[in-house]
Amino acid sequence: MASDAETFIQYPIHLDPTSEALSDPTSNSAELNAQLEAINRTHRALLNLEPPNIPPPPRPVNPKRSAQIGKLRDTANAAYRKSSFAEAVKMYALAIEMALGRPAWEPVGLVREELSALYANRAQAYMQQQLWAEAWVDAQLSVECNEQGNGKAWWRGGKCLVEMGRWEEAQKWITKALDIEGGGDFTKELNALMVDIHTGLEKKL
Incomplete structure (x- = not known):
């Protein structure tokens, strides 16, 4: 036996030419009438919007x-x-x-x-x-x-590693920073920090 979800019933839906409201004069189904009324309410609400009565496009940024x-x-x-x-x-x-x-x-x-x-x-x-x-x-x-154009963050990361005595990590970090930021606004500071790192590595040996 077919379930309700598999059963198709065609209703004689009527469209009022004046109000454009939907109805089924022959139906005694409270569920159907409620659904039609919900559609009609939505339709009336859209008609009552101030011109232009088309929803605006969503704003990508709040x-x-x-x-x-x-x-x-x-x-x-x-x-x-x-x-x-x-x-x-x-x-x-x-x-x-x-x-x-x-x-x-x-x-x-x-x-x-x-x-x-x-x-x-x-x-x-x-x-x-x-x-x-x-x-x-x-x-x-x-x-x-x-990564790019962020020399201050690169330098600050390297400086923190230096202060923690993590010289090898600092060297790798600043080397990568110079590869990406070489020629940028913070190149001088990055090079100066690399000199300090080399000095620290030499003292560590």
């Missing part, structure tokens, strides 16, 4: 979220300038959390750009507190979000 992220970043920067480094870390963390919470349909490039700068800035705030391990993690995350 401007309110962008503004909130920018405000948190500015607050963190202000705290950093006042040497309130712990407060700066807290504000950067909130901005990072908000950036990570962007809906999946928003451009991934925007998210990477935001996170790259925020992680790099939080790394610097950690460094001011000599929290080298935490700063190293953030520098890596910044570079993972954006």
